[in-house]
Amino acid sequence: MTPASAPAHAPADHPKIKPARTGILIANLGTPDGYDYWSMRRYLNEFLSDRRVIDLPRWKWQPLLQGIILTKRPFSSGANYKLIWNEEKGESPLMTITRDQTEALRARAHAEWGEQVMVEFCMRYGNPSTHEVLDRMVKAGCRRIVFLPLYPQYAGATSATANDQLFRALMEQTWQPSVRTCDPYFDRPDYIAALADSVRRCLGDRKPGKLVASYHGMPKRYLMQGDPYHCQCQKTSRLLQEALGWEDGIVDTTFQSVFGREEWLRPYTVEHVAELARQGHDDIAVISPAFAADCIETLEEINGEIRESYEEAGGKDFTYIPCLNDDPAHIEVMMNVIRENIGGWVSRS
Structure with missing residues (x-):
């Protein structure tokens, strides 16, 4: 790196400045x-x-x-x-x-x-x-x-x-x-392609009964005040399903990490996976398109609490698809x- 220096024609006591x-x-x-x-x-x-x-x-x-x-x-x-x-x-x-x-x-x-x-x-x-x-x-x-x-x-x-x-x-x-x-x-073709590739890499040729796209939740009130998050999540899920070439109804959009007593965006992931199990879906996968890196909400909440909710309701095969993380x-x-x-x-x- 070029060292810091005073500007040309500056007085001798001018502070040195790093190159831009x-x-x-x-x-x-x-x-x-x-x-x-x-x-x-x-x-x-x-x-x-x-x-x-x-x-x-x-x-x-x-x-x-x-x-x-x-x-x-x-x-x-x-x-x-x-x-x-x-x-x-x-x-x-x-x-x-x-x-x-x-x-x-x-x-x-x-x-x-x-x-x-x-x-x-x-x-x-x-x-x-x-x-x-x-x-x-x-x-x-x-x-x-x-x-x-x-x-x-x-x-x-x-x-x-x-x-x-x-x-x-x-x-x-x-x-x-x-x-x-x-x-x-959220809707960039390269991002959607990366998500779809991560699904294929994790599941291989297997298509689950449901792919649950679980996004971090927020109060429903924020949506009504004009926050675009809910709509952008829905579009990501739709584009992911299209990129995978799957028919309508395979990818479900849900929301996790509910906090407090007011109503948040629904359906809640923890309740939704249990309902899927009760409906007879014995093979589901869960992906977290809102997270750029695996964290407490994915590694502990999804792979812990949400997995347990599904299995306790009678579900069998639960696959968590990791975040994109530092994938090339x-x-x-x-x-x-x-x-x-x-x-x-x-x-x-």
Whole structure:
């Protein structure tokens, strides 16, 4: 890398400036630093205090959160994280996979654009924080940044809050870089093809009685307020079924991770798979198109609670199809999105 230097014709005491680079920053939801009580409490406090996630008035929500919820929930959530924790690396699978995705993207980006680009990742909640990583990139000379939230479908509680946090971090910068935020990629042909290939790879020639596409849930009220998430999930499922060449009725769209008492998007995955079993469907597969990386919601909730719901209702064969993670086809989807958003900022090396 070219070292920092003062601009030409600048006075001798002018501060040195790093050569201009373009940053590529991917963002995932986040993860606790550990599954102990205090790590879980810090993480859950940040996550559940986000007004994009829980939009109740603070005077009503915070006493409940700081009292009952953050007293009890860190224990149960920590126990669930312990079941899937990457003990070898001392981190959650989401952290491991997001780092692997970043390393794969970095190798591809450097091969295409050389050292003029810098590729990093951040988490909306927990570490590495958006503020920390953005500051490091600016100090490394990034004057332009392509920001890619790792959510195929847009939702206020995912893509928007990731963007919010980036904008808040920008407010702390003296010299703000230019930023381009990427659109969701829920209906891109390359993304749908990657999903379909993952189904074929996992199931081979077998076609299950049902393929349940389970998406993270959200309150139904958000849909009625104009959030496009539900519609984008439905379109992803429809396009996936078409790409697989399967007849109508094979792919069901459901929603998981219900929280609180109000009605969320339906049908609920945990109830739906049990109903499928009672109807005589003894061979189902479940895929999670809303998650770019396997995490607590897929590895523990789907492969644990939801699998158990199906089997306890009499179901037999349950196959979980892993997320795309760092599969080369998924990395290529990300690279294609980045290429479309980085245009005019970099040149091929």
